[in-house]
Amino acid sequence: MSGAALSSDRGPALSGISRDALILRLGVAILVGWLLLTIAFPLWSLLSKSFQDGDGHFVGLKNYIVYFSTPTLFGSIYNSVWVAVVSTVIVIPIAFIYAYTLTRTKIPLKGLLYSAALLPLFAPSLLSAISLIYLFGNQGLLKGFLFGGSIYGPAGIVLAQVFYCFPHALIILVAALGLADARLYEVADALGTARPRIFWTVTLPGAKFGLINACFVVFTLVVTDFGIAKVIGGQFNVLATDAYKQVVGQQNFAMGAVVGMVLLVPAVAAFVIDRMVQRRQVALLSARAVPLEPKENKLRDWALTAYALVIAGLIVGVLGTAVWASFITYWPYNLSLTLKNYEFGTFDAAAWSPYFNSLKMAALAAIIGTAIVFTGAYLVEKTKVASGGRAIAHLLAMLPMAVPGLVLGLGYVFFVNAAWNPLNIFYGTLIVLVVNSVAHFYTVAHITALTALKQIDPEFESVSASLKVPVWRTFARVTVPICMPAIFDIAIYIFVNALTTVSAVIFLYGPGTKLASVAIVHMDEAGVTAGAAAMATLIVLTALAAKLLHVFLDRFVFMRLQAWRRR
Amino acid sequence: MNKQIDGVSRAGNGSVAAAAPFLRIRNLVKRFGSFVALKDVSLDVTSGEFVCFLGPSGCGKTTLLRAIAGLDPQDEGTIEMGGRDVSHLPPAARDFGIVFQSYALFPNLTVAANVGYGLVNRRRPNSEINARVKELLALVGLSDQETKYPVQLSGGQQQRVALARALATSPGLLLLDEPLSALDARVRLRLRDQIKDLQRRLGVTTIMVTHDQEEAMSMADRIVVMNQGVIDQVGTPSDIYRHPTTAFVADFVGSMTFMDAEIAGPDGVRVGDLNLHCKDAKGFVQGSLVRLGLRPEEVRVRNLDSATQNKIDAKVLSLDFLGSFCRARLNPEAAPGITILADFSANLMRDLAVTEGQKLAIALPPESLRLFARG
Numbered sequence: 001m002s003g004a005a006l007s008s009d010r011g012p013a014l015s016g017i018s019r020d021a022l023i024l025r026l027g028v029a030i031l032v033g034w035l036l037l038t039i040a041f042p043l044w045s046l047l048s049k050s051f052q053d054g055d056g057h058f059v060g061l062k063n064y065i066v067y068f069s070t071p072t073l074f075g076s077i078y079n080s081v082w083v084a085v086v087s088t089v090i091v092i093p094i095a096f097i098y099a100y101t102l103t104r105t106k107i108p109l110k111g112l113l114y115s116a117a118l119l120p121l122f123a124p125s126l127l128s129a130i131s132l133i134y135l136f137g138n139q140g141l142l143k144g145f146l147f148g149g150s151i152y153g154p155a156g157i158v159l160a161q162v163f164y165c166f167p168h169a170l171i172i173l174v175a176a177l178g179l180a181d182a183r184l185y186e187v188a189d190a191l192g193t194a195r196p197r198i199f200w201t202v203t204l205p206g207a208k209f210g211l212i213n214a215c216f217v218v219f220t221l222v223v224t225d226f227g228i229a230k231v232i233g234g235q236f237n238v239l240a241t242d243a244y245k246q247v248v249g250q251q252n253f254a255m256g257a258v259v260g261m262v263l264l265v266p267a268v269a270a271f272v273i274d275r276m277v278q279r280r281q282v283a284l285l286s287a288r289a290v291p292l293e294p295k296e297n298k299l300r301d302w303a304l305t306a307y308a309l310v311i312a313g314l315i316v317g318v319l320g321t322a323v324w325a326s327f328i329t330y331w332p333y334n335l336s337l338t339l340k341n342y343e344f345g346t347f348d349a350a351a352w353s354p355y356f357n358s359l360k361m362a363a364l365a366a367i368i369g370t371a372i373v374f375t376g377a378y379l380v381e382k383t384k385v386a387s388g389g390r391a392i393a394h395l396l397a398m399l400p401m402a403v404p405g406l407v408l409g410l411g412y413v414f415f416v417n418a419a420w421n422p423l424n425i426f427y428g429t430l431i432v433l434v435v436n437s438v439a440h441f442y443t444v445a446h447i448t449a450l451t452a453l454k455q456i457d458p459e460f461e462s463v464s465a466s467l468k469v470p471v472w473r474t475f476a477r478v479t480v481p482i483c484m485p486a487i488f489d490i491a492i493y494i495f496v497n498a499l500t501t502v503s504a505v506i507f508l509y510g511p512g513t514k515l516a517s518v519a520i521v522h523m524d525e526a527g528v529t530a531g532a533a534a535m536a537t538l539i540v541l542t543a544l545a546a547k548l549l550h551v552f553l554d555r556f557v558f559m560r561l562q563a564w565r566r567r
Numbered sequence: 568m569n570k571q572i573d574g575v576s577r578a579g580n581g582s583v584a585a586a587a588p589f590l591r592i593r594n595l596v597k598r599f600g601s602f603v604a605l606k607d608v609s610l611d612v613t614s615g616e617f618v619c620f621l622g623p624s625g626c627g628k629t630t631l632l633r634a635i636a637g638l639d640p641q642d643e644g645t646i647e648m649g650g651r652d653v654s655h656l657p658p659a660a661r662d663f664g665i666v667f668q669s670y671a672l673f674p675n676l677t678v679a680a681n682v683g684y685g686l687v688n689r690r691r692p693n694s695e696i697n698a699r700v701k702e703l704l705a706l707v708g709l710s711d712q713e714t715k716y717p718v719q720l721s722g723g724q725q726q727r728v729a730l731a732r733a734l735a736t737s738p739g740l741l742l743l744d745e746p747l748s749a750l751d752a753r754v755r756l757r758l759r760d761q762i763k764d765l766q767r768r769l770g771v772t773t774i775m776v777t778h779d780q781e782e783a784m785s786m787a788d789r790i791v792v793m794n795q796g797v798i799d800q801v802g803t804p805s806d807i808y809r810h811p812t813t814a815f816v817a818d819f820v821g822s823m824t825f826m827d828a829e830i831a832g833p834d835g836v837r838v839g840d841l842n843l844h845c846k847d848a849k850g851f852v853q854g855s856l857v858r859l860g861l862r863p864e865e866v867r868v869r870n871l872d873s874a875t876q877n878k879i880d881a882k883v884l885s886l887d888f889l890g891s892f893c894r895a896r897l898n899p900e901a902a903p904g905i906t907i908l909a910d911f912s913a914n915l916m917r918d919l920a921v922t923e924g925q926k927l928a929i930a931l932p933p934e935s936l937r938l939f940a941r942g
Contacts, residue, residue, distance in 0.1 A: 021657065459671035462638050465658035466665045467685025467736060478673045564675045564716040 020471045021385055028389040031376045035396035038439040042411030043403065049414045050257035063258045073242060073255075077262060080238040083154055084222035084266075087161040091169050091218050092211065094162070098311055099173035101304040104203075106296045108305075114174070116312040118167045119319055122543035124500045124517050126227030126524070127536045128163040131321040132156055133232060133529060134331060141332050152234030160228045163318055165221050166311075169214040176210020177203075180292040209281045216274040223266045224404030226503040227517075231524050231532075239263045240406055240503070247410065247507060260410040264403065271402035319540070326534035341530040342538075347523055348531070353512075354519035355538055358499055361433050361515060366495035369438035369445065373397075374487055377449035378475060382461055401443035405503035412436050413507045428510020436508055437498040445490045452486030453479070484558060492550045496543045589614035589772050590635070590740065595644035597630050604630040605641065606796040615770045617763070619777055619787035623819065627796040628776045632742055635774065637661050649739055661740075664733030668745040670725045672717040678704070678728050679713040685736045703731040706765065723754040730762065734769070741766070743775035747782060759786060780820045784808070792816045814939040817860050824908045827941070828859040836938065839902035844876045844933040851938060858939045863894060865935035866909035868919065868927065877931040881907065886923055895921070897929065907931075 053059045068074050098117060102110055120128065135142045136151035149155065180203075188198045204211075226240040233241055239259060247256035325331055329338045345351035380394045400408065416427045426432050456479065464474040480487070502517040509518055516535050523532040559565075588611035597605040604627045612618050620628035633639040635646060637658040645654045653661045672681050683700045704710050707727040717725050726746055733741060746762070747755045763786045766773050777783050783790050784804040792799045792807060792815075800807060800816045811817035814825065828836040828843075830851045836843050836859055843859075851857060871878055881897040884906065893916050897907045909929065911921060921927065 020659070457667075457669050457671045459667045459669060460673065462636070462658065462665065463667070463671050463732075464684075465638070466636065466663055466733070466738075466742075467688070468659045469685060469688045473688070478675060481675045562675070564718060566718070 024379065024383045024385045024471060025389075027375070027379050028383070028386045028393065031372075031379055031393045032389050032396070034372065035376075035393060035442075038435055039396050039399055039403075039408075039442070042408065042415040042439075043399075044411075045415035045418065046257050046260050046407065046411040049253060050261045052254060054252075054254055063254050067255065067258045067262070072237065073259070076237045076239050076242050076259075079154070079236060080223050080240070080263075081266065083157050083161070083238065084219045086154075087158050087165060087222045088215055088218045090158065091162050091165050092215055094311065095166055095169035095173055095214065096207075096211065097304070098166075098308055099170055099177050101308045102174055103177040104292075104294050105301045105304050106294050107301050107308070113308050113312050114170075116316055117170050119315055120164050121167045122496060122500070122547065123319060123540045124227055124502055124520060124536055125160075125164045125225050126231045126502065126520060127322050127533075127540065128318060129156065129160040129228045129231035130520075130524070130529065130533050130536060131318045131325075132160050134321050134325045134533070135318070139332055150234070152232060153236040156232035156234070157229055157236065157238070160232055161222045161225065163315060164225070164228060165218045166315065168221060169218050172210050172214040172217060173207065176207040176213075180206055182290040182292040185292060209278060212277050213274055216270040220267050220270045220404075224263060224406060224503065226406050226506065227521070230502075230521060240404075243406055243410060244506065247413065253414065256410060257414065260407045264407050267404050267407075268402045322533045323537045323540070326530060326537045328530065331530065341534040344519070344523075344531060344535065347526065347528040348519060350514050350519060354514045354516045355535065357430065357509075357513055358516035358539070359542065361430055361437065361513075362495045362498035364430070364434045365437040365441075365498040366491040368434060369441070369494045370487060370491040372438065373442060373445040373490060374449045374480075374483070377446055377453055378479060381450055381453045382456075382458075382479070383471070397446040398443055400439055400441070405440050405501055406506075408440055409436065409504035409507045412504070416508075428508070428513060430513050432508055433505055433513060433515065434498075436504050437501065438494065440501065440504050441494050441497045445494060448486055448490050448493070449483070452483045456482055481562075484562070485554065488550060488554065488558075492546060495546055499539055499543050499546075587614075588612060589616075589649055590774075591645075591647040592631075592635070593645045593647075595631065595634060595641045595646070597627075597634055597639070597641045604796055605634070608644070608796075608798055610791060610798065610801065612772060612774065614772055617766050617773045617775070617786060617788045619775050619783035619790045620793055621777055621780060621783040621790050621820070622793035624778060625795075626793040628778075628791075628793045629744060631793070632744055632774060632776050635740075636663055636665055636742055662738050663740040663742050664736065664738040665742040666726070666729045666733050666744065666746045668748050670717070670722075670729045670749075672725055672729055672732075674717050676716075677713065678709065678715050678717070678720070681717070681728055682731045682735055684732060689736075699735060703735055706734070707731045707761070721754070722750050723758050726750065726758060727761070730765070734765075734771070739772065741771045741773040743773065745776055745778070747777070748779070755782075762786065784820070790820075792819065794819075811860075811937065814858055814860065817937060817939070821862060822908065823860045823862055823937075824906070826859045826861075826905055826907075828857050828938070830855050830857060830938075834933070836936070839905060841879060841899060841901050843931060843936065845936040845938065846934050847936060847938040851940075856941050858941050860937040860939060861907065861931055861935060863908040863910040865932060866897070866907065867930040867932060868909075868911065868915060871928055871930050875930045876933050877936075878928060879931070881927055881929050883921060883923055883925045883927055886911075886921065893921070897927070900926075 050063055051058055051060060053062070101107065102114055132151055133156075134140060136146055136156070137143070140146075140151070151159070184202050184206075185198065188202055193201070224240060226244060229236070229238045229241045230244065239262060243256055243259040243263060246252045246259055326341050327337045327339070328334070329336045329340070340346075344354075348354075376393060376397065380390050380397070383390070412432065415421065416423055416432055418424060460474060460478060461471065464471065500517060502521060505515050506518055506521065509515055514522075516539055520532045520535045520539075523529075523535065590610075590612035592608060592610040592612075595605050595608040596603070608627070608631060620631060622628045630639065634641040637653065637656060637660075640655070645652060647653065648661060648663075673684065676684070679697075679700050682703050683696050686696045686699055700713070701710070704713060707730055709724060709727055709731070712720065712724065712728075717728065720728065726749075730746070743762070747758055750758065759782060775783075775786065784807075787804060789801060790804055790807050791801050794813075794815050800812045802810075807816060807820050811820065817823045818825070826838050828838045830848055830853050831837045831842060832848070832853060834844055834846065834848055836845045836848055836857065838859060845859070867875075880900045882900065884896040884898050886896075887894045891913055893911045893913070895909045895911055897909055899905055899907065907929075915921070919927075
């Protein structure tokens, strides 16, 4: 085809499109490269480290043999799994009834009850452990209730995990129970089915996949959580604390890597089984389903209101204990209020800087992470170039869901710290902490972005192509504005999680970049529980403030800017 | 309705014969995995023509449209547009405007910004763009809606905005992918006329995909009937209706009664015990098995005399009232296993007082009996 045959109008468009495809291909290549660098390579480093001795020589399975012939080490597998199973068995029924109360009854204050139950999401996991120590620990206010038993150990871990995991299970179960076809209930009623039978034959099967998913999520959370076991576990060893002890305590990186690999097994197994189960899920709700409107039932509603109030009260009470304790002069002997626990300089040379490091780190992770995740999801979902590259990018983006933060953190230690890696100049810097947090929380953010993008008409790209408008222009002018609510959801999600996480970053901070959550662990280790509680309180308040700001902006500012959503 | 179709087809025919094809499609093949969506499809579309791709869902009509647009490129074959080989060009390097069933309007942009979306990119002065947007909105009758957002418009209005947006850059080819399917019946009828009228005034070569035969009949100069990835027949609406070349086309466009028959001679067929005259029998070998087709409206009841051919006695099995006419299911006495569909006008129903169970003398005109190879 000769250039002369083209009108001047077509000329630039022609070169424009090859540029378009080029830019998209380049984008996919950069995305894959980024995900390999920040997710795959660190995990690979961990894997290879577990087959090497301290000097980096390949030793085959030697480390694993040592691990499994040391009862104090492999005993932790049993401990971890056992604690996780018990926690799951306790949390799921409590959360299910709570979710049922929120979705299937006509009770007042649903919004408040739901918000109260979600509070633990805005705190580091170890906050509930700190609270339990204040209540039932050696100087506990309610120590007498234990009748001589100790909260330090499996009982404390399970109890703290129940509080920490409750909102995670609740969100899934509320979503599962919230979707129901009223017609199924009408049919069951019309056939004269008794209430309990309707529950067993309609309600429960409808929520089946949500229940299974919630079980796996809670199980994985407990197995992989580091903070709670660290604070309240006492002499009870679990996998997460083992990894920390091997790497930070004994500098035994090879054994740390083996523990990391072992830790990966239950998490990956839960992830894979859950995926397989969810794949069987067929859409229970067709487009023609009629949403279920709960009917009034005085007795049930009163009973469940009382139940929900008790649970919500416990959550607020337990979290509140740590907040309250952070203002107490000398627990439990002098309960007068003070701010001296917030003078961190008196317990730790880093003083307030960990808090500001955390703020800076979380904000950077939110901004950079959101930009990468959303652009990446756009490339994966909306473009047609390099289908192989896009498939790889999607797979890598889904990977962090199955990788515990502690394992990812270990991977980063081995990868970034390696002598051969030119990136090792970043070790201990804020940049590594930011990049690690983005990778750690990538999957949920990626899925949120994909969901938002899938709701956009798939023909927008076709229309712009027919109008010879470059793809980046439609991305900036149409796709991003439409997805603004999802983009802010992603940003706030990364911000809150980066602020509260302990597990991944505990290995990665450097001299000037200690984070607030790490400072909590250190103060707790040093016996300054009040200081730890104070720092945790700061994190909770900051995360809540960010969330409230988000809700406020969403409701009052964006709605005004997005006049086009209103009829 | 027949007369109207006739008129359109003649006008179409006149312009079709003279010009060289604007769009030349040769041997197009498209596969999705092991499924072959297009099997060696070739087609010419003349400049200024309105062509409809008609067929049931999954027949390949949308696949063909998207291949022409370059949105889902073909695996084999060539496409030429205005003498230019565009087979391997990306969509933006081809010259077309497109309208989708879902409208695909940008929800966060005003009507004016949507229509001007493709113009802004051409570095024209704002005043020129505004003038063009106004002109287009006037063309589709939405002059006063400029500042509204898509969500504030009705479905029909949104689709007209999409049409204006597609025409804004004056493309050489307009592609319409089931543009009316998402609208309710009344709006659909009105927009059908508006699109057809607009297309004639602008003279833009247009291809529309539809599964609605009535829509295709009333709008197209030529209809391309597709079935299972191949083109069954191309022709004017009246061609397609009167001289369907395959049983599929006959059945899909309009309705038809099919009966198994055997060729009895050069001008006759046998259906069970019935011997019928049939003009179509010439092309078939005597004794071969065929399918005999007859449109319900061709069944004659009035003015039958001893000279009338193919006169048979039948029993009225049932009558379905369909407004301006009744569809009857008739059972020939000589062939009890066969049911013939017949459309009786309201007039005829009143004059003859047809009732269910009644016996009726009917005639199956030899020139209306279509024969199709069986298989």
